[in-house]
Amino acid sequence: KSDKIKEGFISLPVCCKKSISVAWKDITHLEATSNYTKFYFSNGKNLLVSRTMKDFLSKLDAEMFVRVHKSFAVNLNYIVQYDVKEDMYVELKGGAKISVSRRKKKDFLEKRRQYFEN
16 A cells, blocks of 8 residues: 555745645645645644645645545545545544545545555
């Protein structure tokens, strides 16, 4: 499974016209809050960036990251379990539980299937 992880990086603006480069594989999930996006990392840290999640999703690997909710996108490599029948959530390594919206359920299941079959 680890050979599936593509080496990709994304540049995140932090402050004073500076940016940091972050490896896709280190991002567990993203959370949208109006015009901000909060990135959560595998080391437990997070970073709030003043751009929309949509801006970033176009720059991240569309096979690896899937939007599960209006406000959330997850890295498929971090999912430990999920339930899209009753409670509608995904659980990530580290314990984060994220809602899956009914609208995004089909897309999530499809992407997950494709990702782990390839």
